[in-house]
Amino acid sequence: MMDLLNALLVIILVMNLFSLGTSRILSVIRIVAAQGVLLGIIPLLLRERPGFPELVAAAVAIVLKGIVIPGVMTRALRDAQIKKEVTPLIGLLPSIILGALATTLALLFSNSLAMAPSQGGTLIVPAAFATILVGFIILTTRVKAISQAVGYLVLENGIFIFGLLLVDAMPLVVEMGVLLDLFVGIFVIAIIVKHINRAFSSTDTDRLVSLKE
Amino acid sequence: MIETAIHILLLALFPPLLLGVINKTKAVFAGRVGPPVLQSYLDIAKLLRKGMVLSSTTTWIFVAGPLVTLSAIAGAGLLIPIGAFPAILAFKGDFLLFAYLFALARFFTTSAALDTGSSFEGMGAAREVTFSVLSEPALFFAFLVLARISSSLSLDSMLRVPALGLAVGTTAPLVLIALGFFVVLLAETCRIPVDDPATHLELTMIHEVMVLDHCGPLFGVILYSAALKLFLLGAFFLHLVAPYSTGNPLIDWPLFAAEMLALCVVIGVVESITARLRMRRVPYLLVSAILLCGSAFILLVR
Numbered sequence: 400m401m402d403l404l405n406a407l408l409v410i411i412l413v414m415n416l417f418s419l420g421t422s423r424i425l426s427v428i429r430i431v432a433a434q435g436v437l438l439g440i441i442p443l444l445l446r447e448r449p450g451f452p453e454l455v456a457a458a459v460a461i462v463l464k465g466i467v468i469p470g471v472m473t474r475a476l477r478d479a480q481i482k483k484e485v486t487p488l489i490g491l492l493p494s495i496i497l498g499a500l501a502t503t504l505a506l507l508f509s510n511s512l513a514m515a516p517s518q519g520g521t522l523i524v525p526a527a528f529a530t531i532l533v534g535f536i537i538l539t540t541r542v543k544a545i546s547q548a549v550g551y552l553v554l555e556n557g558i559f560i561f562g563l564l565l566v567d568a569m570p571l572v573v574e575m576g577v578l579l580d581l582f583v584g585i586f587v588i589a590i591i592v593k594h595i596n597r598a599f600s601s602t603d604t605d606r607l608v609s610l611k612e
Numbered sequence: 613m614i615e616t617a618i619h620i621l622l623l624a625l626f627p628p629l630l631l632g633v634i635n636k637t638k639a640v641f642a643g644r645v646g647p648p649v650l651q652s653y654l655d656i657a658k659l660l661r662k663g664m665v666l667s668s669t670t671t672w673i674f675v676a677g678p679l680v681t682l683s684a685i686a687g688a689g690l691l692i693p694i695g696a697f698p699a700i701l702a703f704k705g706d707f708l709l710f711a712y713l714f715a716l717a718r719f720f721t722t723s724a725a726l727d728t729g730s731s732f733e734g735m736g737a738a739r740e741v742t743f744s745v746l747s748e749p750a751l752f753f754a755f756l757v758l759a760r761i762s763s764s765l766s767l768d769s770m771l772r773v774p775a776l777g778l779a780v781g782t783t784a785p786l787v788l789i790a791l792g793f794f795v796v797l798l799a800e801t802c803r804i805p806v807d808d809p810a811t812h813l814e815l816t817m818i819h820e821v822m823v824l825d826h827c828g829p830l831f832g833v834i835l836y837s838a839a840l841k842l843f844l845l846g847a848f849f850l851h852l853v854a855p856y857s858t859g860n861p862l863i864d865w866p867l868f869a870a871e872m873l874a875l876c877v878v879i880g881v882v883e884s885i886t887a888r889l890r891m892r893r894v895p896y897l898l899v900s901a902i903l904l905c906g907s908a909f910i911l912l913v914r
């Protein structure tokens with residue numbers, strides 16, 4: 400069980416790197432959607448017999464992250480007619496290396512944290528940190544508004560992984576709240592992207608710095 | 613004794629079939645009938661019967677190139693365990709020999725290409741060497757991980773450890789090196805995201821450029837060595853992803869053959885659904901492979 404969990408988390412880490420290294424926004428959205436589905440499976444592996452809260456968390460995560468949000472974003476992408484992140488602030492290869500560096504640091508750093516004995520062997524904490532960091536990298540280095548929304552999504556995936564540590568204690572309501580926020584956020588961004596595109600004929604956020612009469 | 617015989621027979625006879633299966637898969641994806649699965653055998657037999665034209669600028673290196681390549685790769689074939697069965701030769705540190713037999717083969721292929729004096733072939737040789745510089749670290753990180761997991765330095769026990777049951781915490785690094793090694797496999801066997809074995813466009817090809825001047829029996833040898841290389845790297849990869857065995861040799865050999873053919877179908881599918889990367893982007897892919905294998909190592913030793 401533990402090994403399967405770790406294997407899934409490693410695949411999630413690899414997906415992080417792929418989402419850093421692809422310039423086609425549609426493929427990035429698909430990768431992040433697949434990541435969301437994998438994340439949905441993880442709560443089911445945490446216990447021997449998944450109870451009601453885990454099932455709900457899994458179902459909601461899969462539906463929202465795997466289907467609804469990617470759908471909204473794909474639609475926004477189609478409306479805005481953009482295909483590629485043409486000029487990221489730092490190149491694709493440097494951002495992959497940066498992502499790998501972040502992953503390594505997360506692995507080394509989480510070693511020095513005091514963990515509950517039941518979570519000692521799993522990669523949950525390093526995976527969460529790495530995913531959050533990768534989300535930050537995407538958020539800060541990409542220019543298109545829609546790519547930044549993807550970064551936001553990756554960031555939330557990281558938070559979701561971290562929340563899995565506490566699946567016994569509190570979290571369903573909190574996690575649902577975060578998911579709702581995220582959903583609303585993506586929805587708003589999708590609409591904004593459309594409007595930016597109509598007003599400026601480009602969705603580069605650095606164009607938004609200058610005011611327009 | 614019988615195992616050794618089967619091992620050598622497989623090395624000798626099986627590889628061209630793999631090319632046939634890959635081509636058939638690609639043909640099915642493209643909606644064509646495609647050449648028969650056994651076409652590669654016929655091609656090689658035809659080439660071996662032909663005469664040979666040697667350019668007057670070439671020296672003995674040009675002839676030695678394919679022959680040394682074939683013998684180096686065949687030698688590497690003795691070091692690798694196939695399926696559930698042990699390797700023919702195994703000693704401490706033989707993984708270095710394995711890696712550098714491949715490097716020797718590459719050295720002679722590129723030397724033979726340079727020996728023709730054609731700038732075009734020189735370009736192909738330069739590309740081949742550039743990309744192999746990037747795929748080698750990934751391979752060695754994979755070796756490091758396997759050596760650490762199995763705490764042994766012999767390829768035989770390094771590769772057969774996934775089948776013998778794993779300690780907790782080794783699955784995640786194995787998944788990572790399997791992904792990284794698959795990229796190395798595609799790059800080393802000149803498959804699509806890196807190189808397109810079907811084209812003869814000068815801007816895109818790597819391996820095909822280097823062997824343009826070879827013809828007849830020498831080209832047959834090159835074709836066969838390429839298939840053998842695919843077979844060996846495939847056998848390596850199968851140890852990582854499908855280390856199953858039943859203990860009954862009558863089932864294990866066919867099981868290995870079936871896994872190998874399935875791997876070829878997967879390669880064919882990858883070739884059909886992905887586009888060849890621009891030459892400039894190939895290093896990105898290989899560097900990602902290095903990063904994957906490298907993080908597997910960090911994950912293991914942390």
